[in-house]
């Protein structure tokens with residue numbers, strides 16, 4: 001208990017010293033999650049009007065865009081009015097990030113790298129208000145839904161444990177991170193090194209440190225749990241109460257498998273570097289969006305999606321004033337939901353996260369096969385522990401599957417047949433059984449990889 005309290009104090013101290021004191025924002029978020037939705041929307045509309053006025057006065061990209069469309073920030077009456085502004089993507093940011101910078105005195109900011117799915121890092125300048133509210137306060141709120149405030153004993157399966165640069169400063173930075181984690185009551189398992197020996201060692205570490213929760217990169221959590229099964233180690237003995245995963249996403253079958261190994265629920269955390277936490281799952285299985293930090297549009301061919309319809313996410317960050325991001329297309333699909341959650345929180349819900357937009361497969365006939373097709377396909381084949389679909393050429397598809405049981409060949413034939421039936425015979429298909437899948441520099445494993453030029 002004393003250790004928990006010390007760790008919580010340490011987390012708060014570190015955050016404050018870096019200019020990221022999340023506590024005031026957390027207090028506000030913990031109130032707004034219960035407010036009538038219309039009340040939060042009214043507050044958001046006022047925030048948006050201020051942000052647009054600021055962008056009009058100080059941000060070259062938006063000043064020009066507003067001039068072109070004849071839009072005046074004072075004209076804003078409803079959220080639909082921002083349709084007058086262009087939708088931007090990371091490609092636009094890469095092409096001219098400086099044009100998104102607010103002129104004049106900048107609010108305090110930090111530079112954070114995002115690896116992105118292309119593997120090419122992008123350096124975002126992030127307003128500290130966004131870091132405090134969107135990244136840390138929203139994470140703290142989500143964790144507290146599960147009774148897991150900062151400071152509780154925590155296990156992580158994450159990147160950053162070891163130095164990958166091979167330099168003295170890299171080694172020193174890794175050492176500093178390890179000391180800091182330990183003071184925060186976090187024990188780490190390195191997501192890069194998840195072979196059987198490392199999994200057995202990680203199990204021993206967690207048995208000793210008794211984490212109440214795990215926070216993990218999704219593919220690392222899956223690899224860890226299937227490893228425990230293979231090694232005959234009892235995951236339930238760890239006494240973990242919730243396993244939070246972020247990154248690549250998991251299929252329902254994969255989640256069921258992890259839950260049966262650990263004997264606890266899995267929890268979806270969905271976010272990105274530049275926007276912070278976009279959605280977090282509550283104990284009543286509601287995937288709640290951070291409606292109080294972000295304006296989220298679900299778009300299908302330019303119109304708002306119907307409930308349950310997969311749509312592109314376009315997001316405006318209400319707390320980013322250094323490099324404002326309005327109507328930012330992050331490249332993910334999700335379906336909005338019209339349901340309310342049993343937990344009573346008024347934060348809107350996402351029905352299903354559909355994965356990355358570019359993680360789609362194209363056929364020679366010009367059809368787009370959404371990544372979800374494969375997610376659902378492998379959901380029906382629980383023998384497949386992990387899969388990876390790679391499209392290197394328009395007319396061919398390489399599929400790698402990890403099948404721990406003895407039925408590998410049978411499963412392989414079943415995968416071949418199902419995919420051939422769906423895609424027709426115009427694509428050549430190679431299914432390979434592999435022992436494990438490669439981990440990218442970000443620590444994530446991409447399930448669907450398209451190497452085709454857009």
Ligand SMILES: [Zn+2]
Nearest residue numbers: 282286341343
């Ligand atoms: Zn809920």
